[in-house]
């Protein structure tokens with residue numbers, strides 16, 4: 407199955423939105439034409455920050471038709487991954503560094519009916535995925551150290567995207583490549599050119615003076631990247 411989207415997808419992260427007005431943030435993303443809503447779940451253990459859990463995902467599910475992409479920055483993700491699918495997540499990703507049994511957790515996410523993703527921190531090589539190819543629907547490459555929005559993009563990640571793109575070509579397994587952290591109009595085209603299919607953007611959307619224009623500006627850069 408080809409899991410690569412026909413056009414690159416933008417997944418704004420609601421971590422940078424006003425948490426007292428999440429329904430408005432989701433409505434804004436729909437109006438702007440964003441394809442996915444990225445939801446950052448942090449447990450204060452895997453990362454030094456705590457955000458939200460299943461009840462908030464369930465509340466958001468009731469307010470939008472956008473796919474909810476839950477990025478689990480938590481230890482022992484098997485304990486909760488299926489609960490996030492039940493709460494309404496369409497995509498669930500887990501950190502490889504947080505799970506010695508990623509194969510089992512990815513299978514549980516798929517079995518529950520969501521797209522399963524595996525996330526790599528900046529220092530985790532893409533080569534560690536070779537024996538999991540086929541078991542995930544997408545790979546999320548972190549381009550900052552996870553835990554906070556608004557950090558600086560690590561340019562070395564571009565090379566990781568290229569190496570992962572090569573891996574999926576070699577293995578003839580067209581999984582989706584997602585990149586998260588410090589994404590902006592300054593790097594969106596390069597990331598897509600390198601092979602990224604989905605970009606997460608928090609501050610670049612929600613801290614912009616005009617978030618709707620920011621979504622469209624990022625999508626325009628991403629389209630340039632697909633054109634070559």
Ligand code: DX5
Pocket residue numbers: 419421422444446477550551552553554555556557586587588589606607608609610
């Ligand atoms: C970081 C989160 C990101 C974050 C991105 O730990 O996983 O999704 O919200 O925010 P920006 O785009 O501001 O770096």
Ligand code: ZN
Pocket residue numbers: 419444445446477586606
């Ligand atoms: Zn994220």
